[in-house]
Amino acid sequence: MTERSLSVAIIGAGMSGILSAVKLREAGYTDLTIYEKASRLGGTWRENTYPGIACDVPSHLYCYSFEPNPGWSHQYSPGQEIQAYFEGVARKYGVEKDIRFGQEITRCEFSDGRWQLETASGEGGSFDFVIAATGVLHHPNVPDIEGLDDFDGACFHSARWDHSVELAGKRVGVVGTGSTAVQITAALVDQVEKLSLFQRTAQWVMPQENPAYTEAEQARFREHPEELRELRANIAKLFSEGFANAIVDADSDGMRAIEERCRENLETSVTDPELREKLRPGYRAACKRLVISPDFYEAIQKPNAELVTSGIERVEKGGVRTRDGRLHELDVLVLATGFRADRFMRPMNVVGRGGLALADAWSPRPVAYLSVSIPDFPNFFMLNGPNGPVGNFSLIDVAERQLDYILQLMELVRSGRCREVSPRLDATERFDAERTEAAQKTVWTTGCRSWYLDDRGIPAVWPWTFDRFREEMTEPVLEAYELVA
Numbered sequence: 001m002t003e004r005s006l007s008v009a010i011i012g013a014g015m016s017g018i019l020s021a022v023k024l025r026e027a028g029y030t031d032l033t034i035y036e037k038a039s040r041l042g043g044t045w046r047e048n049t050y051p052g053i054a055c056d057v058p059s060h061l062y063c064y065s066f067e068p069n070p071g072w073s074h075q076y077s078p079g080q081e082i083q084a085y086f087e088g089v090a091r092k093y094g095v096e097k098d099i100r101f102g103q104e105i106t107r108c109e110f111s112d113g114r115w116q117l118e119t120a121s122g123e124g125g126s127f128d129f130v131i132a133a134t135g136v137l138h139h140p141n142v143p144d145i146e147g148l149d150d151f152d153g154a155c156f157h158s159a160r161w162d163h164s165v166e167l168a169g170k171r172v173g174v175v176g177t178g179s180t181a182v183q184i185t186a187a188l189v190d191q192v193e194k195l196s197l198f199q200r201t202a203q204w205v206m207p208q209e210n211p212a213y214t215e216a217e218q219a220r221f222r223e224h225p226e227e228l229r230e231l232r233a234n235i236a237k238l239f240s241e242g243f244a245n246a247i248v249d250a251d252s253d254g255m256r257a258i259e260e261r262c263r264e265n266l267e268t269s270v271t272d273p274e275l276r277e278k279l280r281p282g283y284r285a286a287c288k289r290l291v292i293s294p295d296f297y298e299a300i301q302k303p304n305a306e307l308v309t310s311g312i313e314r315v316e317k318g319g320v321r322t323r324d325g326r327l328h329e330l331d332v333l334v335l336a337t338g339f340r341a342d343r344f345m346r347p348m349n350v351v352g353r354g355g356l357a358l359a360d361a362w363s364p365r366p367v368a369y370l371s372v373s374i375p376d377f378p379n380f381f382m383l384n385g386p387n388g389p390v391g392n393f394s395l396i397d398v399a400e401r402q403l404d405y406i407l408q409l410m411e412l413v414r415s416g417r418c419r420e421v422s423p424r425l426d427a428t429e430r431f432d433a434e435r436t437e438a439a440q441k442t443v444w445t446t447g448c449r450s451w452y453l454d455d456r457g458i459p460a461v462w463p464w465t466f467d468r469f470r471e472e473m474t475e476p477v478l479e480a481y482e483l484v485a
């Protein structure tokens, strides 16, 4: 069998796009093109620059396994530092030269055994493989609140932060109580005159201190890389045993321990009993994506902070009118209202074998075999696609394992064993049925609304342990694939 020289298009230059470029080159793929719609790389960390942004996955786990960073400033590092890390990795591995910045892929069609790509500016290209490294939470969910356009002050989504707007001494409203809103609240409360947090649903908050690494610790990590590797392995073990594996079994001891820590945090951190009750969720901890914060309760108890629990009636010129008739006068309104989690690479128009549109393949909802590929979309792979373990582990670790798996599928083509590889429809349907069944056991189905749930209220994410994910990603089971010679 002869090895063919194959071209690969990578869509997106965020965490998983950069990873793809590094690993594909290492695997001997030299014909790489990375399409990036923005003018800078970084994905989530480029787009989210709101005050207080940090990652709640420990820094030494939230980095590439092949590129540890002894210099992380904190156990949980700020967003800007993470962005700088990705820029540094891209520079070190020469990724930038392969990136076509400002090129948004609008169409991606499989025809005559190759993928034909088109960008918004009319560029095109033909490729043997496509890797959609397009991210998960990147389409802002702008709420349908009456009068939003009538507001006289500045109004923006948390992922589109307007840094030209002065906040000092202003009356700032924040809509939402997810991980984003909680970080914004803690970061802004001491800068602004008044902070009004509009809560539709209370959130459980896991307390988590965030100590800085001392210079001596950083120097030690630099001098002893083996200690850093060991630290990473320990964090990964703790994270999967204490969190990721616990939440997929709502009856587990681990799950009960998480609930107890959150409950205790609420009881001991919030002194005013009325405020405490307003902050008490009516569902189990981790049913929604757990909010992790060392300082949210402290922030919301400050004299210039107000937790508004009466629902939003409408937005007016001067502020937000709540259902109790009160007008909350504001200068700035921040929509920390999350993302449309079912979009994935859309609105890109993807057309597979025989003219099958992704919109039809994903009707009524996105499905992917083991989260990485779709029947009738040969030689097309996704990183952090539908049904993966997005909410309960480091997405970097997830993407690395998925890419190792994808490389094995690509090897089938490169080695000449087949020309096209895609998952079988029956294997995909079986996977989806098993996944749906297993989801019933998770804490995500215990009575809350969250971005984990699909249009039927069934968790769309990986419902098994991280150990199972690791195992599945070790090697493809070829019976599940259709190999076209």
Ligand code: NAP
Residues within 6 Å of the ligand: 054, 055, 056, 057, 137, 143, 144, 145, 158, 175, 176, 177, 178, 179, 180, 181, 183, 199, 200, 201, 289, 312, 336, 337, 338, 339, 391, 449, 451
């Ligand atoms: P989110 O968790 O989806 O929260 C959105 C918030 O907006 C919820 O409180 C929601 O209320 C509220 N909301 C939405 N529409 C509304 C409306 N029309 N009226 C009133 N309230 C409305 O979004 P997020 O906070 O941006 O976080 C998304 C995910 O990103 C997180 O779950 C996490 O996975 C990740 N993230 C991680 C970090 C970190 O690592 N520290 C930081 C930020 C984000 P309901 O609860 O009632 O729906």
